Amino acid sequence: MHQLKIVGNGEAFSATNFNTSYLFKLIKGSILIDCGYQIPARLWLTGDHQEIDLILLTHFHADHAFGIVPLMVRYLEEKRTRPLHIWGPVGVRKYVMELLQMGYPNVSKYFQYPLEFAEFQEEIQDHRTFGGISIRSAPAIHSITNLVYRLDFDAGSFSVSGDGKPTELARELIAGVEIHFQETYEMEDRIPSHCSFEEVLQLVEANVCAAVGISHIARHQIEAMTKEYRRLVENELISERRLFMTYPGQEFEFNS
Numbered sequence: 001m002h003q004l005k006i007v008g009n010g011e012a013f014s015a016t017n018f019n020t021s022y023l024f025k026l027i028k029g030s031i032l033i034d035c036g037y038q039i040p041a042r043l044w045l046t047g048d049h050q051e052i053d054l055i056l057l058t059h060f061h062a063d064h065a066f067g068i069v070p071l072m073v074r075y076l077e078e079k080r081t082r083p084l085h086i087w088g089p090v091g092v093r094k095y096v097m098e099l100l101q102m103g104y105p106n107v108s109k110y111f112q113y114p115l116e117f118a119e120f121q122e123e124i125q126d127h128r129t130f131g132g133i134s135i136r137s138a139p140a141i142h143s144i145t146n147l148v149y150r151l152d153f154d155a156g157s158f159s160v161s162g163d164g165k166p167t168e169l170a171r172e173l174i175a176g177v178e179i180h181f182q183e184t185y186e187m188e189d190r191i192p193s194h195c196s197f198e199e200v201l202q203l204v205e206a207n208v209c210a211a212v213g214i215s216h217i218a219r220h221q222i223e224a225m226t227k228e229y230r231r232l233v234e235n236e237l238i239s240e241r242r243l244f245m246t247y248p249g250q251e252f253e254f255n256s
Contacts, residue, residue: 012063057088058162140164156254
């Protein structure tokens with residue numbers, strides 16, 4: 001059995017929903033997708049951080065990546081020895097090591113665990129495998145490089161958007177996926193670097209994937225978006241199986 005847990009589904013400055021992050025639990029070990037500054041404490045509270053073998057970063061904004069430093073240094077205190085894999089856009093090694101140096105200068109020389117970095121190319125669909133999991137990437141439209149990730153495994157598939165609007169390559173990537181989690185920042189399509197509820201409805205109507213989960217809603221848009229979503233469901237204009245609202249702690253099980 002594989003289990004996906006939403007650690008957080010909020011935007012950068014949410015006080016209640018926490019930075020958007022996903023924990024994919026494998027039969028042995030787990031994969032963390034994004035690690036913003038609000039995420040480590042959530043992982044420590046449950047002990048989930050102890051099973052993480054791979055961290056995937058969609059992009060290099062603070063609410064998706066700054067939590068990696070305290071996570072790494074706590075691993076030092078806990079005497080971790082097994083490798084920690086960190087994958088992301090081009091430049092991920094430089095980015096993470098500079099963050100670590102700013103946060104805790106020279107601490108990496110005391111690490112007893114290896115850091116293993118790998119990059120996904122930015123302008124194409126790229127592909128890697130980890131522990132039998134196929135991980136593919138494609139670019140999204142954001143203010144900086146952002147990668148959409150799709151994970152395929154024996155029991156199912158899911159994809160996450162990071163931030164931004166899906167490109168044609170990203171739409172091709174998520175075609176047919178069981179669940180796609182899409183950043184849905186505002187109601188209307190007004191921001192070039194963020195996806196909107198309006199665009200997510202179009203994605204659902206186009207039957208690109210089996211189901212779409214809404215995440216990373218702007219804190220000032222949550223009430224309006226939730227109200228409109230409920231109206232659509234109550235009037236049977238959209239199915240909850242095709243489009244749903246996410247929440248922190250939500251879990252999904254994939255059984256082969």
